Amino acid sequence: MTRKASLFVSCFNDVLYPETARSAIRVLEKIGVEVEFPSNQTCCGQIHINTGYSGMAVPLVRHFVDAFSGSKEIVAISGSCTATIREHYLRMAEKTGDLELVERTRELVPRVFEFSEYLTGVLGVADVGSSYPHRVCYHPTCHSLRSLHVWDSAITLLKAVRGLELVDLPHAEQCCGFGGTFSVKNSAMSSAILADKVANILASGAETVVALDNSCLSNIAGALKRNKTGVSVMHLAEVLAHGIDREEA
Amino acid sequence: MSRIKAGFSTSSLPRIGNSQLRANLRSATSSIREKRARVVGEKSDWEELRRKAEKIKDQVLNNLDAYLTELERSVEDVGGKVHWARDSQEANEIILSLIKSHGSKQVIKVKSLTTDEMQLNDFLQANGISAYETDLAELIVQLGNDRPSHILVPAIHKNRSEIRDLFKQTIARGRDISDDPAELAETSRSYLREKFLSTEIAISGVNFAVAETGTVCVVESEGNGRMCLTLPRVLISVMGIEKIVPGLDDLAVFLELLPRSSTGERMNPYTSLWSGVYPGDGPEEFHLVILDNRRSAVLADPIGRQALRCIRCSACLNVCPVYERSGGHAYDSVYPGPIGAVLSPQLFGNESSLSLPWASSLCGACYEVCPVRINIPEVLVHLREKVIVDGHSSLAERSLFAALARALTNTTAFELLEKVMLTVRIPINRMPVGGSLPGYLGKWGVTRDLPEIPKMTFRMWWRHRDG
Numbered sequence: 001m002t003r004k005a006s007l008f009v010s011c012f013n014d015v016l017y018p019e020t021a022r023s024a025i026r027v028l029e030k031i032g033v034e035v036e037f038p039s040n041q042t043c044c045g046q047i048h049i050n051t052g053y054s055g056m057a058v059p060l061v062r063h064f065v066d067a068f069s070g071s072k073e074i075v076a077i078s079g080s081c082t083a084t085i086r087e088h089y090l091r092m093a094e095k096t097g098d099l100e101l102v103e104r105t106r107e108l109v110p111r112v113f114e115f116s117e118y119l120t121g122v123l124g125v126a127d128v129g130s131s132y133p134h135r136v137c138y139h140p141t142c143h144s145l146r147s148l149h150v151w152d153s154a155i156t157l158l159k160a161v162r163g164l165e166l167v168d169l170p171h172a173e174q175c176c177g178f179g180g181t182f183s184v185k186n187s188a189m190s191s192a193i194l195a196d197k198v199a200n201i202l203a204s205g206a207e208t209v210v211a212l213d214n215s216c217l218s219n220i221a222g223a224l225k226r227n228k229t230g231v232s233v234m235h236l237a238e239v240l241a242h243g244i245d246r247e248e249a
Numbered sequence: 250m251s252r253i254k255a256g257f258s259t260s261s262l263p264r265i266g267n268s269q270l271r272a273n274l275r276s277a278t279s280s281i282r283e284k285r286a287r288v289v290g291e292k293s294d295w296e297e298l299r300r301k302a303e304k305i306k307d308q309v310l311n312n313l314d315a316y317l318t319e320l321e322r323s324v325e326d327v328g329g330k331v332h333w334a335r336d337s338q339e340a341n342e343i344i345l346s347l348i349k350s351h352g353s354k355q356v357i358k359v360k361s362l363t364t365d366e367m368q369l370n371d372f373l374q375a376n377g378i379s380a381y382e383t384d385l386a387e388l389i390v391q392l393g394n395d396r397p398s399h400i401l402v403p404a405i406h407k408n409r410s411e412i413r414d415l416f417k418q419t420i421a422r423g424r425d426i427s428d429d430p431a432e433l434a435e436t437s438r439s440y441l442r443e444k445f446l447s448t449e450i451a452i453s454g455v456n457f458a459v460a461e462t463g464t465v466c467v468v469e470s471e472g473n474g475r476m477c478l479t480l481p482r483v484l485i486s487v488m489g490i491e492k493i494v495p496g497l498d499d500l501a502v503f504l505e506l507l508p509r510s511s512t513g514e515r516m517n518p519y520t521s522l523w524s525g526v527y528p529g530d531g532p533e534e535f536h537l538v539i540l541d542n543r544r545s546a547v548l549a550d551p552i553g554r555q556a557l558r559c560i561r562c563s564a565c566l567n568v569c570p571v572y573e574r575s576g577g578h579a580y581d582s583v584y585p586g587p588i589g590a591v592l593s594p595q596l597f598g599n600e601s602s603l604s605l606p607w608a609s610s611l612c613g614a615c616y617e618v619c620p621v622r623i624n625i626p627e628v629l630v631h632l633r634e635k636v637i638v639d640g641h642s643s644l645a646e647r648s649l650f651a652a653l654a655r656a657l658t659n660t661t662a663f664e665l666l667e668k669v670m671l672t673v674r675i676p677i678n679r680m681p682v683g684g685s686l687p688g689y690l691g692k693w694g695v696t697r698d699l700p701e702i703p704k705m706t707f708r709m710w711w712r713h714r715d716g
Contacts, residue, residue: 009707011657015667016700018707037711043657048650050611052633052642056654063658087627146613175570179610184692186258186608191696192265192574193610222697 002034005118006071010078011043017214023241024077024115027128030244031119040067044076045092046084051181054092061092065104073122074112077237079144079212082114087147114144116212116236120153126160131243133163137206139197139220141213142175154212154236161239169209170200178219191223198223201231209233256604261575270406274576277405278567284513285564285618292509302506303622305499306558309460309491310548316460316493317539323463327525329535337367340540344369344452344485345376347536351483353378353450359467359474360384361454362400362561363487363540365583366596369452380452381444383473385437392419398577398585400563401511406576409433441473451481451532455488456560457503458537461496464524465537468507468517478521484532490544491557503560506620511562547595552631556591558621563588565615565625571608580605587615591628594636603641606632667706674702 009021025035045057068074076082093105119125140151158166177193211217214235221233309316321331334340358380370380382391389404390397393415397403413428420440426432457466494500508517526535548554566572566586577585581601582593593602606629615625656662678701686694
């Protein structure tokens with residue numbers, strides 16, 4: 001029987017980074033997972049919750065639970081969206097007093113996985129047959145590192161990529177300064193934190209920065225591009241999708 | 250309807266641009282950070298200790314009424330006197346009347362955040378009494394008419410050449426001194442010894458108070474605290490109601506956690522414990538002032554109350570990317586950094602503290618190092634919500650988020666929004682980069698390019714693929 005997974009793309013990736021979602025599908029299909037896209041999905045509510053508009057996000061929680069009610073395993077291509085679901089959903093559902101929603105949320109949350117976590121932890125896959133012959137550093141985004149604890153899974157996957165040279169990112173565990181609306185509410189502070197992240201990336205000698213969250217990567221890329229560093233950013237899924245078709249052919 | 254003043258984003262701005270301050274903070278926080286990580290790494294049972302400490306503190310906070318009366322009884326049993334203060338004003342008045350009753354005109358103090366919270370020094374000065382700080386860093390801050398900028402190292406914003414200049418202007422008695430740390434320490438020592446020997450009353454803070462035995466504990470690194478606690482005839486110690494531990498065994502847990510978390514030391518250099526008074530040994534009079542100052546109101550908040558577990562180690566400051574780049578003064582509170590961002594709005598609720606819950610990228614480094622497992626990001630998000638529910642956000646922002654929430658709960662509306670975005674993608678992608686754009690886009694664009702909007706959303710592509 002084919003394994004089936006539902007992709008949670010997230011609003012941010014849907015609009016700005018469709019290539020990451022397409023890559024995730026290619027990788028999952030390559031290893032024999034049938035991917036579904038429940039078309040009612042929109043947003044996990046992270047922006048609202050983290051900015052302080054938790055009350056407004058309650059309908060988003062309900063919407064998410066409805067959209068994925070028929071899914072057995074849900075794969076999210078964003079570490080921070082996954083963390084939002086794990087850390088806030090049950091508490092928010094409980095706030096509504098709707099016991100049915102609470103029950104459905106309780107049942108849904110453990111079925112949501114971050115992409116790299118799904119590959120290594122759930123499927124036990126380390127090598128998907130990709131090749132990316134470049135020097136790469138890995139930035140463990142704060143939610144991936146401190147909420148999901150998925151540092152190892154991304155490293156395992158990257159190490160299996162043909163031709164990829166993984167270099168150390170100094171002070172990798174430090175925040176990039178994004179923080180959602182923090183990046184605009186405290187934009188100078190956010191930029192000051194980002195400046196050090198960029199300096200560390202340049203010091204690493206990497207050509208490409210890889211992470212599990214396009215939101216953090218858009219922040220990092222924004223400064224890398226503005227400063228004409230020539231260093232690119234890439235979601236892990238895109239690195240893993242690199243060259244997998246060629247191998248098939 | 251009030252709006253959150255720009256607050257932290259404004260007050261941090263000049264600090265972010267101050268290269269001397271940034272260098273001082275970078276070097277100080279990174280060296281403490283590394284020391285802490287090293288000594289914490291040595292303890293295989295660190296997680297277990299953290300959980301124990303969390304449990305002890307929660308046990309105390311959940312039964313605080315009983316522990317407080319137990320503490321009062323046991324302190325008085327060993328010859329101390331307990332004074333209850335509802336707020337700073339009451340606590341200051343109590344202390345003033347104790348000083349007056351002895352006819353004194355000066356007191357010495359050892360580092361106490363709680364008396365800083367009460368603004369005791371200013372209050373005493375206004376009443377003709379001089380209070381001399383004896384903790385070296387606090388002394389530096391006091392001599393410079395400055396404010397502390399860190400919980401544990403209040404003068405972290407100053408480097409040694411700045412301190413040399415300050416000492417030369419104040420306590421060096423005309424001597425020329427270098428910025429050699431030993432020479433700086435000697436200068437302060439000869440100034441302070443005189444104070445220790447000539448002052449009748451000392452005021453201290455409290456790290457822990459043991460309910461069962463009435464024992465009070467102060468931990469410090471210099472020994473100046475111990476002089477304050479033992480030389481004067483009268484000792485007045487000030488504590489918040491949350492500083493209790495049930496028994497001496499519980500204290501042991503915290504004495505393992507605190508030095509490793511705060512200074513990165515395995516053991517604290519000077520740990521003073523005393524229970525009441527003994528004839529012929531130490532102070533003849535001991536007063537314990539127990540302060541509420543809205544702590545009991547914080548206790549009523551099921552998410553916010555975990556902030557009262559804090560043992561003031563300051564590990565969260567040292568790992569915070571925001572604190573490292575702003576320093577403590579930007580928080581405009583006696584409690585800076587991540588813990589300050591959750592304590593200040595709850596304890597003071599003043600205008601300047603309302604922006605503090607947003608002074609964080611929610612990176613979670615603070616929670617990871619907290620020895621009593623305060624989930625600071627959780628409390629920050631909770632306080633953001635509370636401040637907004639209280640009506641302190643702008644109408645424009647609220648409308649934007651409300652409209653967005655509506656669009657995101659309706660797939661058709663969301664798809665429409667996506668289509669609108671795609672129709673304007675070419676002009677948006679061609680927009681001049683930089684800070685000239687309106688609103689949030691401009692704030693982003695000052696230092697960062699915007700991501701390029703692609704030709705097609707993912708769901709459009711999926712529909713094509715599905716045929």
